[in-house]
């Protein structure tokens with residue numbers, strides 16, 4: 678069972694997303710466990726203060742290092758190999774690849790910031806990796822931690838009902854996924870592509886691959902630089918590129 682420890686000032690934010698749907702079922706099946714910890718439990722004094730004003734002046738508050746250091750020491754005493762991940766817009770971009778790799782860990786400790794973020798010394802001494810979920814700033818690290826837990830959990834064996842569904846998702850082979858359709862066969866005058874109704878699995882597979890390449894070329898051409906493409910893929914791609922440059926003329 679994979680363990681996710683979360684250090685936060687707002688554990689309530691996590692409750693519903695972790696109880697519902699796939700994550701809730703995975704927890705019931707003991708494939709994963711998310712343990713929520715309130716950082717205030719490691720703060721001192723009557724007011725259990727976890728933040729203070731910044732040295733040098735300026736707006737906002739900074740999260741104090743001592744409660745976080747004590748919390749991490751306690752969690753690590755129980756799980757010495759757990760990796761500590763700090764949520765920050767300054768971290769490396771979280772990705773499909775990172776989710777897949779992190780799913781191989783036995784335990785992860787998520788450090789969720791608030792206010793202006795963390796005292797720099799936390800980052801320097803207590804953290805194994807820093808992650809950002811995108812080039813924007815949120816009010817806290819709770820949503821980034823939830824996003825990461827969700828993406829990582831999909832790689833834990835047994836978490837997804839149909840074991841194949843992760844294999845064809847976008848990014849799994851470096852490309853975006855092909856378009857999907859379900860009933861009805863005609864909706865608002867738009868028919869499902871005939872090939873998908875043909876029952877010919879070879880044709881369907883070729884159509885889907887072509888759609889993947891076409892869609893990735895149109896929406897995320899940057900992904901094609903590192904995708905592993907067969908000779909046939911290259912030919913399809915050249916055809917798609919030719920078509921699009923002819924359409925522009």
Ligand SMILES: C[S@@+](CC[C@H](N)C(=O)[O-])C[C@H]1O[C@@H](n2cnc3c(N)ncnc32)[C@H](O)[C@@H]1O
Nearest residue numbers: 764765766790793794809810814815817818821
């Ligand atoms: C208001 S932000 C602090 C931003 C910080 N002053 C900066 O400019 O880098 C508060 C907390 O939200 C979390 N956070 C905000 N945006 C994030 C993002 N894009 N990815 C990961 N964590 C984020 C971090 O834990 C951060 O400490």
